[in-house]
Each structure stands twice: as structure tokens, then as C-alpha cells.
Amino acid sequence: MSESLKLNVDRRDGLAIVYTDGYINNQGGEEIAKVAYGLIDEGHKNLLLNLQGTKIVNSIGISILIEIIEKMIEIEGTLAFCCLTPTIDKTFHIMGLAQYAGIYADEPTAISEFTGSA
Amino acid sequence: MSESLKLNVDRRDGLAIVYTDGYINNQGGEEIAKVAYGLIDEGHKNLLLNLQGTKIVNSIGISILIEIIEKMIEIEGTLAFCCLTPTIDKTFHIMGLAQYAGIYADEPTAISEFTGSA
Amino acid sequence: MQEITLTLPMLPDMELTASKTACAVGEHIRMSVDKIDEMRMAVVEACINAFEHSDAQAQKVELTFAVMGQDDDPKGLQITIRDRGIGFAPDTVEEPVLKTKLSPGISKRGWGLKIIHGLMDEVDIQSGREGTTVVMRKLR
Amino acid sequence: MQEITLTLPMLPDMELTASKTACAVGEHIRMSVDKIDEMRMAVVEACINAFEHSDAQAQKVELTFAVMGQDDDPKGLQITIRDRGIGFAPDTVEEPVLKTKLSPGISKRGWGLKIIHGLMDEVDIQSGREGTTVVMRKLR
Ligand SMILES: Nc1ncnc2c1ncn2[C@@H]1O[C@H](COP(=O)(O)OP(=O)(O)O)[C@@H](O)[C@H]1O
Numbered sequence: 128m129s130e131s132l133k134l135n136v137d138r139r140d141g142l143a144i145v146y147t148d149g150y151i152n153n154q155g156g157e158e159i160a161k162v163a164y165g166l167i168d169e170g171h172k173n174l175l176l177n178l179q180g181t182k183i184v185n186s187i188g189i190s191i192l193i194e195i196i197e198k199m200i201e202i203e204g205t206l207a208f209c210c211l212t213p214t215i216d217k218t219f220h221i222m223g224l225a226q227y228a229g230i231y232a233d234e235p236t237a238i239s240e241f242t243g244s245a
Numbered sequence: 246m247s248e249s250l251k252l253n254v255d256r257r258d259g260l261a262i263v264y265t266d267g268y269i270n271n272q273g274g275e276e277i278a279k280v281a282y283g284l285i286d287e288g289h290k291n292l293l294l295n296l297q298g299t300k301i302v303n304s305i306g307i308s309i310l311i312e313i314i315e316k317m318i319e320i321e322g323t324l325a326f327c328c329l330t331p332t333i334d335k336t337f338h339i340m341g342l343a344q345y346a347g348i349y350a351d352e353p354t355a356i357s358e359f360t361g362s363a
Numbered sequence: 364m365q366e367i368t369l370t371l372p373m374l375p376d377m378e379l380t381a382s383k384t385a386c387a388v389g390e391h392i393r394m395s396v397d398k399i400d401e402m403r404m405a406v407v408e409a410c411i412n413a414f415e416h417s418d419a420q421a422q423k424v425e426l427t428f429a430v431m432g433q434d435d436d437p438k439g440l441q442i443t444i445r446d447r448g449i450g451f452a453p454d455t456v457e458e459p460v461l462k463t464k465l466s467p468g469i470s471k472r473g474w475g476l477k478i479i480h481g482l483m484d485e486v487d488i489q490s491g492r493e494g495t496t497v498v499m500r501k502l503r
Numbered sequence: 504m505q506e507i508t509l510t511l512p513m514l515p516d517m518e519l520t521a522s523k524t525a526c527a528v529g530e531h532i533r534m535s536v537d538k539i540d541e542m543r544m545a546v547v548e549a550c551i552n553a554f555e556h557s558d559a560q561a562q563k564v565e566l567t568f569a570v571m572g573q574d575d576d577p578k579g580l581q582i583t584i585r586d587r588g589i590g591f592a593p594d595t596v597e598e599p600v601l602k603t604k605l606s607p608g609i610s611k612r613g614w615g616l617k618i619i620h621g622l623m624d625e626v627d628i629q630s631g632r633e634g635t636t637v638v639m640r641k642l643r
């Protein structure tokens with residue numbers, strides 16, 4: 128009876144955006160990791176996770192996101208987040224995630240940051 | 246700590262529309278009754294309760310709506326409802342309210358019914 | 364059988380907390396939005412009956428949500444609402460008729476049980492000197 | 504003090520039911536949406552800790568929501584999450600540091616308690632052979 132996370136991917140030039148819809152728990156985190164590693168295998172080095180559709184996460188889910196960040200550091204890529212709820216944003220800051228992943232208010236800001244630095 | 250009902254009134258030619266926002270319990274019902282009796286005193290005989298903003302009602306609140314229906318029958322006026330949630334609609338039908346008050350899916354349908362019969 | 368219990372003080376608007384928990388449990392078993400909503404209204408009615416009529420000393424209502432069927436294939440929810448109040452005789456409660464209620468001077472109240480029966484698939488009420496227990500079921 | 508209790512089976516996603524009930528109680532005392540949301544996340548973390556680490560025989564978590572302050576002037580909520588499991592020594596839990604966690608081969612887990620502390624106004628954990636009780640407060 129797990130509420131499963133839905134994912135959508137938008138592949139752009141030099142950037143892939145992953146849209147989440149639902150709860151990011153252990154399964155949700157695994158789903159995101161699977162998609163992220165697939166995109167890395169395709170050659171993507173810049174990933175943006177748009178969390179607009181995610182109102183709730185848990186620390187197990189976030190720990191899997193940290194695995195993705197580790198991987199991105201390894202391949203000298205970037206993981207960024209946008210459209211976080213205030214609580215998810217606060218949680219990411221409590222954990223210090225902002226030092227290792229871009230956190231943007233909205234998608235256009237995130238994209239322009241990527242494009243600017245690309 | 247009661248979640249109070251908010252009401253808005255739109256006075257039109259030959260019709261007053263009352264918009265509810267919130268829980269219709271005893272207090273909510275009383276609020277509606279106060280406004281309805283005020284409109285009757287102003288000379289309005291056709292009242293439409295638009296329940297768009299009401300997702301939950303209880304039977305005490307509905308019993309106060311029945312008092313308003315009784316009053317409307319007495320003055321030969323009409324009370325109608327529109328924009329009910331499926332559950333509120335089902336409840337009104339369980340109670341047999343549809344025989345004494347118009348129940349319409351949306352506001353335009355309700356208004357045209359009033360205008361047609363006026 | 365998975366069981367969730369909720370104990371609420373008999374205070375204004377607490378029926379909304381019951382109703383929201385019912386909603387959460389309904390979502391858990393992927394009940395449809397409309398069925399959840401019907402169940403919520405029945406829960407509200409059963410709670411306000413306990414608040415208003417039970418005269419229970421403890422001023423508490425106990426709700427139990429039990430998932431019917433297998434964990435991986437839930438059939439519905441059984442909700443039990445219990446007060447330890449004075450009880451009543453369900454069989455003697457007269458069925459309300461709107462036409463009669465619309466007569467002047469007649470109380471407009473008395474719809475709660477009819478609504479509960481109308482919105483749930485099965486309803487059983489046990490009541491006596493130890494209080495009232497309403498058991499109601501809604502299939503997914 | 505108004506108290507609401509909720510008992511949940513330790514099953515996947517049951518933390519969401521706890522979180523939704525916390526939301527209902529927060530709405531009841533008119534807590535702001537953002538504070539309710541922070542409280543919900545802390546409730547989720549405390550529940551999954553009990554589910555994952557308590558090894559409680561009964562496989563149940565008990566939550567209590569107590570309104571702080573007067574009924575007509577609530578100051579906040581005190582939420583107690585209790586399991587009757589094996590317990591742990593909160594003082595010996597190392598504070599997670601992301602930089603360290605990002606090293607290869609190191610577990611990325613261990614954030615729950617830090618998140619709970621960061622999102623709630625006061626947190627107290629009692630743990631021992633009778634299980635673990637997390638008491639956390641959030642002011643309105
Ligand atoms: N939990 C209860 N404890 C005692 N009496 C109850 C309880 N529930 C219902 N009753 C009795 O049944 C009657 C009918 O209830 P109901 O149909 O809900 O309408 P209402 O609450 O408007 O009277 C009540 O007036 C009351 O006498």
C-alpha cells in the first residue's frame with residue numbers, strides 16, 4: 128500500500144530535469160536514484176530535481192539523494208533542486224545540503240544558473 | 246477554536262446569492278440563518294446558497310438549513326443550493342431535501358432556473 | 364488485521380480531527396476520494412452524537428480503524444466509534460421524515476443516524492448501560 | 504489539557520497517517536501552515552525511527568497530542584511518540600556531518616534526530632529498556 132512516487136524527465140541541452148510527484152521515502156529515493164543514474168549513463172552531468180509535486184520527504188529518502196550528490200561530485204557534475212516546500216527547504220539547510228547542491232526557488236532561476244555556469 | 250464559516254452575499258435582481266466558505270456545523274448554520282433572515286427582511290424571496298467553499302457539513306448545520314426552508318415555504322419564496330460536493334449532494338438526497346429546495350450542479354444553471362421561473 | 368486507534372476529547376470541532384484521520388486511513392488503503400468523503404461525514408455524525416448525547420463521564424470518544432481483508436489487498440475499512448456514556452435504544456429512534464419536520468414547531472433535528480446508514484455500507488449499533496458502540500463499514 | 508491519542512501499527516506508510524493526524528490537530532489550534540508542516544515532518548521522522556529501530560514486540564507506536572496552554576488560548580502542541588522497544592542511548596548518537604557522509608563507502612543515513620531537533624522548538628528523548636519516548640513541542 129505504498130504511495131509510489133511518480134517521475135517525469137525532461138531532457139534538454141546540457142541539462143536533464145526530473146519532476147517528482149509524491150512522497151520521497153526509501154522507495155521514492157530509489158526511484159529517483161535509478162532515473163538519475165540512467166541519465167548519468169546517457170552522458171548528462173547536470174541534473175535538476177524539480178520537487179514541485181513533492182509535499183513530503185523523509186530522511187531515508189534524502190539519504191539516497193545524498194548518494195546521488197556523492198556520485199555527481201565524483202563525475203564532476205551538478206545536482207540542483209528547485210520548487211521545495213518551505214519545510215523541505217529548511218530541512219535541506221539543516222543538513223547542510225545547500226553547500227553541495229544548488230537550491231533554487233523556481234525552475235527558471237535554476238535553469239539560468241545552469242546555463243550561466245555551463 | 247471553532248473553525249468559523251465565512252459568508253459573502255451577492256444581491257441581484259430578484260435573487261440573492263450567499264457564498265459559504267467553511268464548515269457548516271451549528272454555528273455555521275446559525276450564521277447562514279442570520280444572513281438569510283436578513284435578506285428576507287430586505288424583501289428577497291429567492292435565495293441561492295452556493296456551497297462551493299464548503300467541503301464539510303454536519304446534520305446539526307443542515308437542520309438549521311431546514312428551518313430556513315420552512316421559512317421560505319411560509320413566505321412563498323424559494324431556497325436553492327448549488328455547487329455541492331458529491332457527499333453533500335448525496336446527503337441532501339438521503340434526507341429528501343431535493344423535494345423542497347432546488348439543487349443545482351452549478352451557479353449558472355441555478356440562476357437560469359430562478360430567472361426562468363421568476 | 365491492521366488497527367489504528369484514536370482517542371479524542373469531547374470538544375467542539377474534535378469531530379474534524381476524527382474525520383481527517385479517517386481520511387488519512389482511507390488514503391492509506393487507496394479508497395476513492397468520494398468514498399473517503401462519505402466515510403468522513405459518517406464519522407463526523409457518529410462523533411457529534413457521542414459528544415452531544417452520550418453524557419459520558421470521561422468525555423472521550425474512542426475510534427478504531429480496522430482494514431478489512433488482507434494487508435496487500437484491503438477490502439475496505441471498519442470504523443468503530445465508542446463512547447462510555449448512558450446509551451440509548453437505537454430501535455426506538457424514529458426515522459425522520461422531512462415533510463413532517465417541515466411543520467411549524469417541530470424540531471428539525473434527528474438526521475444523524477439516517478445519514479450514517481445512508482453513507483456507509485453496513486452499520487451496527489450496540490448500546491446499553493456501558494455506552495454506545497457504532498460499528499460501520501465501507502468497502503473500497 | 505486536551506489530549507488526543509493515536510496508536511498505529513508499525514507498517515509502511517503509517518507515518519503518513521500520523522503526520523495527517525498531526526496536521527488535523529495543528530489546524531484545530533490554528534497553527535500556521537508552515538509550522539504544521541515542520542511538525543509533520545518531525546512526526547514522520549520519529550515514527551520511522553520507532554518502526555525501523557525499536558524492534559518493539561507489539562509493533563505499535565503510540566502518539567499523544569496535547570494542546571499546550573488554555574483551551575481558548577492554545578500556546579502550541581506537545582507531541583509524544585512512544586515505542587515499547589529496545590531503546591537506545593541518545594547521547595551516544597553522533598551528530599551527522601554532510602561532508603563526512605559524502606565520503607565514499609560511508610552510510611548516508613543518520614539524519615532523523617537532527618531533523619527533529621531542527622524543526623521542533625523543544626525535544627526531549629527518554630529511552631531505556633522499556634522503550635523510547637520522544638517528547639517534542641512546537642509553539643504556535
Ligand atoms: N452515542 C449516543 N449516546 C446516546 N444517545 C444517542 C447516541 N447517538 C444517538 N443517540 C440518540 O439517538 C437520537 C437520534 O440521533 P441522530 O439521528 O443522530 O439525531 P440527533 O443527534 O439530531 O438527535 C439522539 O437524539 C439520541 O437520543
Ligand SMILES: Nc1ncnc2c1ncn2[C@@H]1O[C@H](COP(=O)(O)OP(=O)(O)O)[C@@H](O)[C@H]1O
Nearest residue numbers: 552553556557590591612613614615616617635
Ligand atoms: N525509537 C528508537 N528506538 C531505538 N533506537 C533508535 C530509535 N530512534 C533512534 N534510534 C537510534 O538512533 C540512531 C539515529 O537515528 P536517526 O538520527 O533518526 O537516523 P537513522 O534512523 O537514519 O539512523 C538510529 O540509527 C538508532 O540506532
